[in-house]
Amino acid sequence: MSKHMNPAKARGIVAVRADAGGVADIIANLQRDWKAWKDTQAEKDQEISAKFDDVVTTEKFQRIDASVSDLQAAVDQANAQLAAIAMQGGGPGQVADAEYTEAFRAHFTKGAVQAALNKGADDEGGFLAPTEWDRTITDALVEVSPMRQISSVQRISKNAFTKLFNLRGTGSGWVGEAAARPETNTPTFGDMTITPGEIYANPGATQGMLDDAEVDLEQWIAGEVETEFAKQEGLAFVSGNGTNKPAGFLSFATGGANAATNPLGAIEVLPAAATGAVTEDELLDLIYAVPSAYTAEARFTMNRTSMGLVRKLRDSDGRQLWQPSSQAGQPSQLLAYPLTELPDMPDMAASAMSIAFGNFRRGYLIVDRAGVRVLRDPFTAKPKVLFYTTKRVGGAVVDPQGLKVLQHAAS
DSSP states (O other): OOTTTGGHHHHHHHOOEEEESHHHHHHHHHHHHHHEEEHHHHHHHHHHHTTTOHHHHHHHHHHHHHHHHHHHHHHHHHHHHHHHHHHHHTTTTOOEEEEHHHHHHHHHHHHHOOOOGGGBOTTTTTOOOOOOHHHHHEEEHHHOOOHHSSSEEEEEESOEEEEEEEEEEOOOOOOTTTOOOOOOOOOOEEEEEEEEEEEEOOOEEHHHHHTTTTSOOOHHHHHHHHHHHHHHHHHHHHBBBBBSSSSSGGGGTTTTTTTTTTOOOEEEEEEESSSOOOOHHHHHHHHHHHGGGGGGGGGGEHHHHHHHHHHOBBBBTTBBSSEOOOSTTTTOTHHHHHHHHOOOOOOOOTTEEEEEEEOHHHEEEEEESSEEEEESSSSTTTTTTEEEEEEEEEEEOOOOEEEEEEEEEOO
16 A cells, blocks of 8 residues: 555545646556556566465555555545536536525525525425535535546436437438439438436434524535435446336346337447356457447446456556546546546446446436435424435436447356
């Protein structure tokens, strides 16, 4: 473990230093530990060649490996925070509608109702969150949900979103100068409807807490909602079945629950010979199975456990296939392509789809029904006040041609 930084504290450091300087410090330590990782691996190689296994070297290697993982995770988190700040377009603290925001805050803290609240009232007694509060939740989701970082996001104001597909099919033919030109085939269209499911959180607070002027109520409640929404969304975007929730991209792979849903077909599945490992050739097969038109923004995705196994892979010349981040805003890379950690991807195991590769920006669409709704409930759990918070979110694969999935052997 690097003597320059305690990786266990890395996430906390990033949380308060989401700036280029803070990221640069973490990257410097990451590069230092990565060098130590490679040096220690070389020691292990020599021991293996000599048919000797030193437990001290093994323990040292495991410590450094954990340090590299933590530091790379800290860099990824910082990159997401920097991206979220850029998305705010002017930063936090700029309230678009001060009057309504104040009325909303009063409703949260005291249950007060003012005329300005009519702007967000609905027939059910809920209130659309003001612009600033709503944006706080969205930005937090970008930080914690990797799928929101790498996929496309569409905001809608209706109950569903229908995507059209050009299935082509135009006919043509060669003819002589004076030959007849009969009508050719006409292109056809397909469609797919994405219906958002409802995601909710129902945190509570005592009235005393709400009355305390020292409590940043909006930040607190946004943090509560962020945790629940991020947990549910992250899992659904990867493996959700589409019933009252997003359809995860793995469900669109050949043999999956939604394999026949997209008019363009299913995501192609490539085999891995082992049940708990992957080879360089199998990773290269994933890369070259994706058409070149999609590779400009293509990336690998897998969970942390799989990343730890892939980090140990080397090519025939002994070079590592994985490389850590070298500058702010840049993720780690695998075979020269960005690597994104998706915690909800399966581990490498029999029949598991543990690794995906492709252009998620073109391949997967997240649909947000505009507005976060909050219903204040001071009666159900007295003396607590509950804040029933809902958001409608959908998701589906819109272009399976640019995504590929690796599946391990059954046994």
